Amino acid sequence: MQIMQVDSKKNVLMRLKFTKGNEVKYISHLDLMRAFQRAIRRADIPIAYSSGFNPHQEISFGAPLSLGITSDAEYLDIKLREDMKPEAIIEELNDKLPAGIKLRAGTILNERAKSAMGLVTHSRYTVKVNVQGIELNQFREKLDEFMSLAEIKVMKKQPKKDFELKEIDIRPMIVSVGAVEAPDSGGSYFLQCLLLSGSKNNLKPELLVKAFADFSSWELTGVRINREEVYTEYQGQLLDLLQYAEKENQ
Amino acid sequence: MNISTKDYIYDELLPRVEKPGRYIGTEWNSIHKDTKEISIRFAFCFPDVYEVGMSHLGMKIIYHLLNHQKDVYCERVFAPWPDMETEMRKSDIKLFALESRDPIKDFDFVGFTLQYEMSYTNILNMLDLAGIPIKASQREKGQPFVVAGGPCAYNPEPLSDFVDFFILGEGEEVTLEVIDAYRRWKATDKSREEFLAMVAEIRGIYVPSLYKVSYNADGTIEEIASNNESVPKKVRKRVVKDLKNSYFPDKVIVPFIDIVHDRIMLEIFRGCTRGCRFCQAGMIYRPIRERTVEELVELADRLLESSGYEEISLSSLSTSDFSKLNELVEKLVSKYESKRVGLSLPSLRIDSFSMKLVQEVQKIRKSGLTFAPEAGSQRMRDVINKGVTEEDLVKSVEAAFITGYSNLKLYFMIGLPTEAMEDVQDIADLGYKVVDTYYSVPKEKRGKGVNITISVSSFVPKPFTPFQWEPQDSIETLKEKQRYLRGAIKNKKLTYNWHEPFVSYMEAIFARGDRRLGEVLYKAWQLGCKFDGWDQHFKFDTWMEAFKEAGLEPEFYAYRRRELDEVLPWDHIDVGVSKKYLRGEYKKALKGELTRDCRVVCTGCGINLLEEGGVCK
CATH class of the missing domain: 3.30.70 (Alpha-Beta Plaits)
Structure with a gap:
């Protein structure tokens, strides 16, 4: 029996840290998510999509922030279809993000990494x-x-x-x-x-x-x-x- | 603590209001200019809330068109939601433009787009909030010129007390001509009146203060005359002859908060050739002008790249009439399927509807299907020249059911000219037929749980349509028809949607109103009317009080059958479609005779004479 070769490209998990500045402090969690999804499209980042009826980008945030609060430390986990360095993602995405949202640092996560959302204490x-x-x-x-x-x-x-x-x-x-x-x-x-x-x-x-x-x-x-x-x-x-x-x- | 007004608005006011994201002005692709390098400030105002206004294509075009001019800074303004208005009035904050947060009373132009009549009180309220005199006659040099355009500007009369001048027709070219005249005027020390006289000479510009209206004893209009020789007797609308070479922005503002139409609107053509007799858009947006598939694909490319949107809507008055729709859809789908960009098609006709096309479109994202038979009986559909049959509908819904759809929406109107209760009954019957059609599809082929929504609105006779002479059904009659339908639609598979007819009544009054309604509008605003298009804010009794105070009868405007030779309040406006053609169509309607699609053969509406050399292809 022949074993089917699964896609050789592996998904890559990455955690990114960003600031939420004064310009975007009134943007809700859900709207911020959409802003990122569109910036990811504009930057043509090879994002992974979920399977299912209405596939969506594999991105998730850490702890949500109340409306009106700025932040130096928000976290975003993303899954990529291709291997890319955090520095490259940061550079490309920063170019396409609305004023007030800026990625500062990032790191590759291992496959079994816990989500940012679940980690926050x-x-x-x-x-x-x-x-x-x-x-x-x-x-x-x-x-x-x-x-x-x-x-x-x-x-x-x-x-x-x-x-x-x-x-x-x-x-x-x-x-x-x-x-x-x-x-x-x-x-x-x-x-x-x-x-x-x-x-x-x-x-x-x-x-x-x-x-x-x-x-x-x-x-x-x-x-x-x-x-x-x-x-x-x-x-x-x-x-x-x-x-x-x-x-x-x- | 001393902080600037701008910071006060941002840091102190916004935390107190609902959805502060409406007022922040820093969305992706919004334009921010250094005001030191700007000589003309333009406030583009949409007299409704942000989520509605941001969904409007015309604003997107004009915003970028004006900002394309080096010395012009165009910014957006929406009607602040009542909670925001309260906060602004409490702190004496004047209405400001979103991008700069500068008060618009210091701008050169304050422009309103008129998309529906029920937004008129918001215009008065916004001017008041801005600290700009509401009446045009009270504005002085140094204050902005208030200009208005959009579909409702074709009957500008109810707003003529408040607006300095109107732009009739498509704005891409004429707006820049106005800006040019302004540059010349600003370099001199001429008066406001002199500027208005200058723009009155530009084709498509209507300056109401340069016209006098006289009335007959019975309240009808005797004459509409221009004040002097150099002012045109009839103001002709503007059209962009060549869409390909006209301005279309390659970027659009991407809002943070969810808006009504949060997607790319790809305008595939302008105008419509069907000639439905109730439809004002079908008359005023003539002639038909299509963009080529190549142009559209290229435009879609640029818009997607610059916005990051995940959906494109193919927008037009009747998208299934686009001559190369299949080719366009195939190209877009094959190009963007892997990028997961969804396509949507608004307003499908039931006679040219292709399920294959719908399937193609919905490969990426599924959405609901809406059909618009408009009327229940064949006789009625012939009166309005809809040109579709029951068989068309049955065939279309059958195809939809076979494809797996089980939730459909059907759109109808009641109160159409000559309508009898049997015609209303036929709406319900058609709903039942659609349900029967579902059950006639074999179980293994159809989806589960059929639900048909029957959405019924009340007909509003509009200017520049063959029904412009017709009375509207009375509120009582409309209510009776609604009651009747409610009784006739008693089936768990059918959902019946309707609206109270009071708003339609107000629309009928203002759609065909004259100058005297300015007084009513002013009184209604003083009495607290605003956001009239919103159920929770609409105050019918207050409106009736305003009529009483102004000494005018609302019935005169809504319920009166006009004589065919009566001078209509918009007779000095020329939209290209002739009154002779409209009269002919009206007579044919009453006999139930059809008029063909003018793509097949010219029906002589007059639009081809609008420009030298003709405009129809």
């Missing part, structure tokens, strides 16, 4: 806020008080239950929060926070900001949130998703 954010007439030490004191609470109850909308409000305790999802002065003007601070993120436990930074505003009774204005990095917990360590992929490849 933590996100680090920087939140810029403005509080009139509050000094840095006052700000820090208030933050320490806030963090020493045994529980922090907030009302959360539940998208799957008709946006019904539910009270949840977010304290266990806050790993750490610190504050530094923002360089531009008085009364502006950066909140640096490490929060649980991903499919199991996920704390949206805007919820933390709201809880802190309620607790302090301060009017927090000019809120700007940026995601700095996304991590996966690996042997007690936090690795970003590219570091993790390299570990997996070793």
Whole structure:
């Protein structure tokens, strides 16, 4: 019996890291996906397609980002029909991506690599806020008080239950929060926070900001949130998703 | 904290509104220019929400055409959704153009495209939001010229209080002539009136303030006269004689958010030769002009490469009439199948429909099938000159069922001239026949779970059609016909879709309205009417109140049968199709006589006399 030769070309999995800038901070997860699909077509990247009735490009994202938040560390996994170097993909695709989306780095994944989506456990954010007439030490004191609470109850909308409000305790999802002065003007601070993120436990930074505003009774204005990095917990360590992929490849 | 208005809009306002992606303006292929190098700013306004406006082909053409001019910067503006409007008014933010976020009150031109009558209040609202005087007579030097074009501009009268000038017909050439006149005018210190007089001399430009309308005692028009000798008595529409050498952009803006028609629209031809008597598009877009297959394939290539779109729609008024459709489809499919680019065909005729073609098209992506018999009885279809038979429909749906389709949509109108209840009954009967046809196809050949959607709209008589003299059915009659159909369509396999007739009534009024309706429009807007094309925003009672306040009878416009020699509000506009031809078609309609497709033999509509040397091929 003759054995049929299967396509000799092997699919290649790749993880790419990109920034989501101010220009695209109002683009939803689904729309961002479509923007990538079209950029991939424009750049004529040899993307793999799923089989089935309506084949789609084999691409997937890491943890979704809320509307209005910028990010330095979004992750995208893609499957290619041909072998290509991450550097080549980055160069070709960056040329065809809308303003505000820029690929920064990438790595080849092994065949059994876990998806970016499934890996995410933590996100680090920087939140810029403005509080009139509050000094840095006052700000820090208030933050320490806030963090020493045994529980922090907030009302959360539940998208799957008709946006019904539910009270949840977010304290266990806050790993750490610190504050530094923002360089531009008085009364502006950066909140640096490490929060649980991903499919199991996920704390949206805007919820933390709201809880802190309620607790302090301060009017927090000019809120700007940026995601700095996304991590996966690996042997007690936090690795970003590219570091993790390299570990997996070793 | 001091931040610029632009940043305020972006960072403070947008987080508060639904779908902020509507207002960001940085989509792929959007044009951003350095305003220091620009002398003419043009705001292209679509008086509806982003998702609707971005689906419009004309805007895509004119946007890139204008931006092709070095000294011109054309930007997009859509009607802000009410939540956005509320935020803008609260913060005193004036209506801005998407690309630069600059207020459009400082622009040179504010241009509106008129695609449907129910968008008119949005025009007034957008001007108000922009801080531009709503009435043309109140605008001063230094304020923009408000210009309007598009299919509804052929009866511009209801908007004549608000628009400085109208562009009639295809805009590719005439828009640039207007820009040219503007360059010359701007170099002088002439008045607004002098600029309007300049453009009035350009063919296809209608300046309503240069015309006077007088009325008879019974409310009909006595005369429409131009103010002076140099203004044309009749304004002739513009057509692009040679599509091949006319401008067509090789890129289109690719939106981030999902829009109504999110695909490449490949315009395969303009005009239509069928001569359906209810259809305004079929008359006003004449003559027929096809692009060649080579041109189209090349254009598709460039558009796909620059956009990354995954679907092409072959767009026209009657795509199955394209003389080389099979060749075009084969070429496109063979070229793009491996790249997984889908094709779609809108509006298929049931007599020239080929299942082989549909299968070819749907190799890559399957979509639904819609057929438009338009009327239920043969008599009725003859009145409207649809030129298709029940046999055509049965044959077509049979072929569709054999191919595996089991969900079809059938499109009809009620309220057509001479319609009786038997004709309405025939719509239901036709639906049942289609279901029977499904069951006549052997089980192993047909798909599972047949469902036929019968979609019924109310007929609106339109200017420049053979039915322009006809009254619309009253709201009561239309409701009764809808009730009747609801009773007659009682089958689980049939789904009946209809709309309340109130919007159709308003459309009938404004489609054939005169200048006096400007007052009604203004009052209705003041009373809070906007987004009238949207069920959740349409306020019928408010509209009726506006009529009362303006002292006008809506019935006069919707329900009155016009005399054949009456002066119609659009009689000073020449679309090329003659009134004589329309009268003849009207008489034939009432006798149920058919007129042939003019590709077969010229039916003498008059369009060939529009340009020297003729325009029909």
